[in-house]
Structure formats: structure tokens, C-alpha cells
Amino acid sequence: DTGVSQDPRHKITKRGQNVTFRCDPISEHNRLYWYRQTLGQGPEFLTYFQNEAQLEKSRLLSDRFSAERPKGSFSTLEIQRTEQGDSAMYLCASSPRTSGSADTQYFGPGTRLTVL
Amino acid sequence: GQQVMQIPQYQHVQEGEDFTTYCNSSTTLSNIQWYKQRPGGHPVFLIQLVKSGEVKKQKRLTFQFGEAKKNSSLHITATQTTDVGTYFCAGPVRGSTLGRLYFGRGTQLTVWP
Numbered sequence: 001d002t003g004v005s006q007d008p009r010h011k012i013t014k015r016g017q018n019v020t021f022r023c024d025p026i027s028e029h030n031r032l033y034w035y036r037q038t039l040g041q042g043p044e045f046l047t048y049f050q051n052e053a054q055l056e057k058s059r060l061l062s063d064r065f066s067a068e069r070p071k072g073s074f075s076t077l078e079i080q081r082t083e084q085g086d087s088a089m090y091l092c093a094s095s096p097r098t099s100g101s102a103d104t105q106y107f108g109p110g111t112r113l114t115v116l
Numbered sequence: 117g118q119q120v121m122q123i124p125q126y127q128h129v130q131e132g133e134d135f136t137t138y139c140n141s142s143t144t145l146s147n148i149q150w151y152k153q154r155p156g157g158h159p160v161f162l163i164q165l166v167k168s169g170e171v172k173k174q175k176r177l178t179f180q181f182g183e184a185k186k187n188s189s190l191h192i193t194a195t196q197t198t199d200v201g202t203y204f205c206a207g208p209v210r211g212s213t214l215g216r217l218y219f220g221r222g223t224q225l226t227v228w229p
Binding site for chain 2: 033035040041042043044045048056091093095103104105106107108109110
């Protein structure tokens with residue numbers, strides 16, 4: 001399967017715990033995006049990487065959130081001291097373009113986080 | 117700030133009826149993209165429109181991009197139960213080179229057999 005993969009698919013955690021999600025984009029895709037989606041809403045942009053550089057972060061991304069893409073391939077999203085409001089589907093997407101305007105984004109299956 | 121709005125939020129149709137969802141942006145978009153998300157699934161890319169006034173068709177689906185590049189529509193002719201899902205429009209702000217997409221809230225389509 002050459003699509004975007006995410007791990008884990010589901011995560012249940014207690015409030016205050018740290019969680020880390022992984023995203024493996026489509027091979028050779030330069031751009032990688034993280035979105036958050038809650039019930040009844042469209043995906044909300046969190047952050048974006050071009051290769052290993054994190055080029056933009058949303059104001060939604062509080063200090064408790066950190067994302068990395070150390071080698072320009074897979075990416076991790078960590079949430080520290082989780083809160084119940086963090087419960088959502090975390091989607092990763094990748095795109096092949098290296099310049100110019102937005103190109104098609106291919107989404108992974110998402111990681112559903114539930115904070116108890 | 118950038119806002120992308122979609123109406124209606126929900127649409128219930130009998131199989132065979134037509135369906136239309138509308139998308140409006142508060143700012144001019146470089147392009148408009150449409151995604152479909154099946155229940156329990158993730159967004160799947162359908163199409164991208166780039167030119168002002170552009171119209172594209174995919175079988176029973178017709179996509180339009182407004183002249184001012186601030187609005188778009190998706191029309192499905194003779195809906196089928198396989199059309200069930202939430203349809204999102206999304207676009208980057210014109211002039212942006214960063215690829216960030218602003219998504220609408222989506223229109224959830226239910227098709228009754």
C-alpha cells in the first residue's frame with residue numbers, strides 16, 4: 001500500500017498523559033500536513049512541513065503540541081499533558097509539490113484520540 | 117481571517133434525486149478542491165478547479181468555480197446510495213505558497229434507497 005499511513009489508528013488516554021502519533025507520507029512527497037477534525041467539522045490545519053522544515057503552525061497548535069519531521073520523511077505529532085478538548089481525529093496528509101500553490105493533498109486514515 | 121462556508125450542512129435525498137452543495141470563501145482562492153469523506157473514513161480528493169468560471173464533470177458530478185474565485189458548487193445528478201458521505205470544499209488563499217488549505221464545514225449527504 002503506497003498511501004499515507006498513520007499509527008496508531010485509535011488512542012485512548014487519561015487526561016494529563018502525553019501521546020505521540022506517527023505519519024508516513026506517500027514516498028517522495030515533499031509536503032506533509034497535520035489537521036485536526038472534530039465531529040461535524042471540516043479538517044482544521046495544524047501545521048505543515050516542506051521536507052524537514054516546519055514552515056507554518058496554526059494558532060490552534062498550543063505549546064503542548066509539537067511536530068517533527070526530522071529526516072523529511074515520516075512525521076510525529078506529540079501532545080503533552082492532554083486535555084479532554086484534545087479529543088479529535090488527527091489527520092495527516094501529504095502532497096507532492098515543492099513550490100507554487102497548494103496541490104492535491106492525500107489524507108491518511110487518521111488517529112482518533114479520546115482523552116478521558 | 118480566512119473563512120470557507122458551505123451550505124447546506126445536511127441534505128437528505130431519495131435515490132435518484134439531484135443534490136447540490138455550495139461553497140463560499142471570504143477571500144479569493146488560488147484554487148478550489150473538493151473532497152469526499154465516507155462515514156468513518158478520511159477525506160478523499162475528488163477534483164481541483166483552478167480557473168475562474170471553470171466547470172468540470174466526473175460522471176454524475178459537476179463542479180463549478182465562480183468567476184470571482186470566491187465560490188464553488190458541486191452538483192450530483194441522480195444520486196445513488198454510494199454517494200453517501202460528507203463533501204468538503206477547501207482552498208488556499210490566493211498568493212499563498214505554503215499549501216495550507218481552509219476547509220468548509222462540509223455537507224453531509226444521506227441518500228435513501
